[in-house]
Amino acid sequence: MRLTRAFLPTLKETPAEAQIVSHRLMLRAGLIRQTSAGIYAWLPAGWRVLQRVTQIVREEQDRAGAQEVLMPTIQSAELWQRSGRYEDYGKEMLRLKDRHDRDMLFGPTNEEMITDIFRGYATSYRDLPRNLYHIQWKFRDEVRPRFGVMRGREFLMKDAYSFDMTMEGAQHSYRQMMLAYLRTFQRMGLKAVPMRADTGPIGGNLSHEFIILAETGESTVFYDSEFESRDWADTSLGYDDVPALQGFFDQVTSMYAATEEMHDATAWQSVPEARRREGKGIEVGHIFYFGQKYSATMGLSVAGPDGTTVVPEMGSYGIGVSRLVAALIEANHDEAGIKWPDAVAPWKLAILNLKPGDAGCDALCEKLYAAFPDQAVYDDRAERAGVKFNDADLMGFPWQAIIGPRGAANGRVELKRRMTGEREELSFEDALARLSA
Known part of the structure; x- marks a missing residue:
């Protein structure tokens, strides 16, 4: 790309509305342009970074055995009414009507839709386990969109959904995704720490958020320094090795990691003092195991090996792909500008x-x-x-x-x-x- 022919509109001055480093640098470096509150156009350099980040996410999902699909951005309200979340989700959901006066919505997430799609296919235990993912634009009508693409209204997200016959199988799928996430972030040159988290409106009883360590992060975190020295890319740990993956999961979850809201001062004291780390972090991923919360309400069931009816166990796994671009900048910059890791740079x-x-x-x-x-x-x-x-x-x-x-x-x-x-x-x-x- 010759700069005399390129569309790379850099700015000398920082726009007044940019409050955090990544927002300032994304605007100044010509990566994005705001079109309305919380909604951005991605310009050539920013789009190239977004594509590189997307490809790394895609490759690691594929390696973990997930299969890519593409679901629409517009969903029928009827699906959400069946799950009981249509009214509960609140004003963040953008509701609309089509020309036939049918209630529709711009999808903030896809648990209902993927369950309905899978329900039309799966009839037997032989159809499980499966893990399906897509990388698609979402919309959540934030009351105060801010910080650029870090907390925008429209964003690109990878969400995956696992279907298993048993709770044990579902937890194995959960462990597979935890490993895939750690490898994904490591490939981007990021240090990510999985922290036990609240499940929020998704539901369920097992959840971890993945926090990228950055001095300009939005939340205070406490963690064992062992996370910083681990090589998650070690290919000797296979995704289908159940005992080894269980051992990996036990090891990860035994190391202390907590946001300020979940911090346990007593447990913190059990971490050797030399390994205690306190810093700032940015959430870029979240994984959930929620059992039969959606399969039961959406009418998904299959015939088990003995002919009895089984309601599959489910989990969902999200990565904020567009948010990751901002997180990468927050973790890699100086006073002069961005310092892209090789794997995600628009041009090397x-x-x-x-x-x-x-x-x-x-x-x-x-x-x-x-x-x-x-x-x-x-x-x-x-x-x-x-x-x-x-x-x-x-x-x-x-x-x-x-x-x-x-x-x-x-x-x-x-x-x-x-x-x-x-x-x-x-x-x-x-x-x-x-x-x-």
């Missing part, structure tokens, strides 16, 4: 031509750009070097390749690593090898 490299029109600079920049056509932004604008440096730092590209007349004359490229600030001057060939690696 910014090529800064410090003197467009200089034959040596132009030739070396073009040569480097040709090597990374889909992963690089080429700043070929006729701007001062300071403007280019500032914009590259603001937009947070993991690598910057800085090419000026002196370096170009000698075939040299200065590489800057945005995450650490380290700089190194290399030959073109060595720079190419470093970036390729």
Whole structure:
């Protein structure tokens, strides 16, 4: 992407309405634009980040055995009336009528719809277990939308729903999703801590929220430092290994982790003092096991192995995909701007031509750009070097390749690593090898 042709509308000044770091930087770096209260358009750079985050979520759900579907945003009120949640959900639900005067709603979640879909398919115990997920836009009419996409009204969410024959099977599905979530966040370069949580309007009796550790987080958290050192990506732990997954779950839940509301001062004292950590966090995921709460009310049942009727056990598992983009910025920024982890960056490299029109600079920049056509932004604008440096730092590209007349004359490229600030001057060939690696 050449910046002379790109739609990357950066801002020098911070908009007055932006109250937190991620909101300020998303607006200034040209990732989003507000269209109405709590609703945002995603511009090219922001959309690329959102797609990368979505793909990581999708890959880890697939690896855990979940299968992707796509459900509509508009739902029939009749489904929610059958579950008893239509009136209980409150004013956050956007209710509407179609041209035939039928009550409809913009879905805030999908427990009712997925249960109804599965009910039309499942007849026997052979049809279980199943875990179905989709990545879809939701709408919740927040009374005070704020903090940009962190607490907007329209948001992109991954929600998965498991169906099992027994409580034990459902709890195994729950443990699979806990592991998948930890691996998902780790791949994005985030430290996530699962904390026992209230089930809220979803219902059920087992629930964990996943908290991303960030200095600018919205809630105070207390946790065992063991969470920070674990390698959740270890593939020796398989999703279908029931005893090993149970051991993993027992180990995770035995380590102390609590939000301020759930904090137990007595239990906290049992954590070795050297491992006690207190900080700030942002919720980016929530998993629930709620048994037969929806399967029973929605009329879902199957024939068991002995011919008796069985009502399946269910769980649901959500990740705030668009919220994750803001959380990534909250966890990775400095005074100059965003510091994207490699896995989610819109482009991995910014090529800064410090003197467009200089034959040596132009030739070396073009040569480097040709090597990374889909992963690089080429700043070929006729701007001062300071403007280019500032914009590259603001937009947070993991690598910057800085090419000026002196370096170009000698075939040299200065590489800057945005995450650490380290700089190194290399030959073109060595720079190419470093970036390729």
